[in-house]
Amino acid sequence: MPTRNDSSVVSGPGFAPGLAPTKAAPAQASVLAVVVVTSGDLDQLDRNLDALLRQDLRARYDILIVEDDPDPATARMVAAWSLRQAATSPTAPHGARLRYLPNHGRTRGAGAVRNLGWRAADAQIIAFTVDDTVAAVDWLRHAMAAFTAPLTDRAARRAITSLGLGLNADADADVNVDVPTLPGTTPVRSNVAEVVEVVEVVDAAEVVDAAGAADLADVADLADVADVADVADVAVGSVDCRLPSHPTEAQRQCFERAGGAFVGCNWFYRRSVLERLGGFDKRFGDPFLTDTDLYFRLLEAGARVLPVPAATVAHPLLASPWWASVTQLSALRNAALLFKKHPQRYRDHIGRPPHWHDLAVVFALLLAAGALWRRHEVLAVAAGGSWLVLTAMLAIRRLRGTAKSASHVSAVLLTAPMLPPLALFWRLAGAVRHRVPYA
Numbered sequence: 001m002p003t004r005n006d007s008s009v010v011s012g013p014g015f016a017p018g019l020a021p022t023k024a025a026p027a028q029a030s031v032l033a034v035v036v037v038t039s040g041d042l043d044q045l046d047r048n049l050d051a052l053l054r055q056d057l058r059a060r061y062d063i064l065i066v067e068d069d070p071d072p073a074t075a076r077m078v079a080a081w082s083l084r085q086a087a088t089s090p091t092a093p094h095g096a097r098l099r100y101l102p103n104h105g106r107t108r109g110a111g112a113v114r115n116l117g118w119r120a121a122d123a124q125i126i127a128f129t130v131d132d133t134v135a136a137v138d139w140l141r142h143a144m145a146a147f148t149a150p151l152t153d154r155a156a157r158r159a160i161t162s163l164g165l166g167l168n169a170d171a172d173a174d175v176n177v178d179v180p181t182l183p184g185t186t187p188v189r190s191n192v193a194e195v196v197e198v199v200e201v202v203d204a205a206e207v208v209d210a211a212g213a214a215d216l217a218d219v220a221d222l223a224d225v226a227d228v229a230d231v232a233d234v235a236v237g238s239v240d241c242r243l244p245s246h247p248t249e250a251q252r253q254c255f256e257r258a259g260g261a262f263v264g265c266n267w268f269y270r271r272s273v274l275e276r277l278g279g280f281d282k283r284f285g286d287p288f289l290t291d292t293d294l295y296f297r298l299l300e301a302g303a304r305v306l307p308v309p310a311a312t313v314a315h316p317l318l319a320s321p322w323w324a325s326v327t328q329l330s331a332l333r334n335a336a337l338l339f340k341k342h343p344q345r346y347r348d349h350i351g352r353p354p355h356w357h358d359l360a361v362v363f364a365l366l367l368a369a370g371a372l373w374r375r376h377e378v379l380a381v382a383a384g385g386s387w388l389v390l391t392a393m394l395a396i397r398r399l400r401g402t403a404k405s406a407s408h409v410s411a412v413l414l415t416a417p418m419l420p421p422l423a424l425f426w427r428l429a430g431a432v433r434h435r436v437p438y439a
Contacts, residue, residue, distance in 0.1 A: 028103060030121075031059045031144065031148075032062075032127060033125070035064050035129070036117075037130040038066070038130075040069060040071045040073075045074065045077060047134055048133060049077075049098070053081065054137050055098050055140045057144065058141075059144075060094055060097070061096055061140065064099050064121060065078050065101065067100070067113070069108075071432040072301055078100040079100070099120070101116055109282060109285030110284070110291075111280035111285070112292040114128060114280045123155045124271045124272075125271070126266060126268070126274060127140070127269075133239075134314045135314075136311075138310070141142070142237070146232045147231055147235065147268070176408045233269040233303040234267065234272050234306075235305065237267070237312060237313065238312050238313075239265060241254070241255050242314075243255045244403075246402070246404070247317065247401075248402055249408070250319075255317060262292070266312075273298075273303055277301060281293050284337065286334060293342070296345045321407075325411075329419065330426055332426035332430060335438070337430065340435075340436040357390070357420070358419075359424065361394070361415060361421075364384075364386040364387035364419055368384040391416050394418075399412055
């Protein structure tokens with residue numbers, strides 16, 4: 001396996017000179033650790049571990065299974081896989097070692113368990129995924145190339161990037177990448193212009209040939225950049241989703257998120273990057289908010305990120321209960337914290353409070369209730385009609401491009417009246433809790 005160039009130092013904005021690549025690990029030491037966040041679904045975890053143990057990486061690596069709500073059944077499954085792995089390759093200098101890490105701390109959520117995982121690892125490269133993904137057999141090998149192979153070729157050096165959103169010179173140009181496809185899946189097309197800001201003008205063909213990276217858009221002259229590091233701070237792989245022909249609303253949302261700029265189930269970090277940033281902010285709890293916060297902090301720190309589309313994980317789109325859209329709204333309470341920490345980036349990439357549709361629906365509902373109480377029939381009918389129209393518009397938007405089965409339509413119609421009032425409630429709760437104008 002290629003060794004790192006020990007003399008090269010990553011020197012991005014906000015990182016110089018603290019992020020030097022570490023020396024090559026001694027024999028039998030793990031070159032990286034894969035942190036798998038599990039929800040306790042044993043079938044999903046079984047498929048995930050089976051794929052991780054089939055990796056063609058010729059090096060020692062650790063698999064750390066972290067669980068927010070410890071379950072003895074999960075511990076037994078990990079122990080069984082560990083024994084099976086030891087029996088098949090007892091003396092091999094490469095392969096995986098498994099550990100189960102239950103979260104017995106008082107703080108729960110995505111940030112807490114991910115911090116538990118990477119801080120328990122002794123490897124210098126940390127990968128993060130979740131138990132409902134299935135990694136391609138060459139996933140780790142492709143990702144490790146971003147950290148272990150010095151990019152001495154001129155074109156390969158150009159592939160080193162500084163993470164950014166919407167910072168390419170031609171903001172109207174859509175620069176697409178075909179994500180490698182696993183058998184039986186439909187690829188998501190990622191817009192690389194939304195993911196990376198190139199530190200040099202890039203020849204797309206050279207980059208593909210030399211680094212296996214994506215076609216990248218030419219950007220404005222950045223001649224004032226001092227130099228380009230030989231290795232990356234962070235690498236991001238691709239997520240391969242299969243969208244059903246008649247998806248539910250939740251499945252379509254997951255599919256669209258998989259093609260977004262930051263997908264937390266396929267990222268690789270230098271340990272020094274995580275240490276410098278303090279890891280994940282465990283106050284968020286929700287995985288999307290936790291990942292987005294770290295994403296924004298990477299932007300602000302200027303961490304160098306190399307997109308590695310060949311490092312692929314498949315992410316099946318699982319069915320959700322009909323009430324999922326209602327219960328998920330509680331995450332809006334901590335979305336106020338994300339807005340407080342990164343107000344401009346939140347406005348640019350997520351939304352700009354206030355959310356007028358929710359306010360209008362709630363106002364019409366309250367006005368209709370008040371008019372009925374005061375026995376003002378005309379006003380009650382007008383306000384009630386406005387509420388009904390606005391609620392119907394919401395339901396129609398949610399059904400657009402999704403399944404029209406009786407169960408799905410019923411779920412959308414049943415939950416549509418609940419969403420605006422609950423969304424406003426959780427936003428107001430977050431605004432009060434985090435002392436920020438967010439509604």
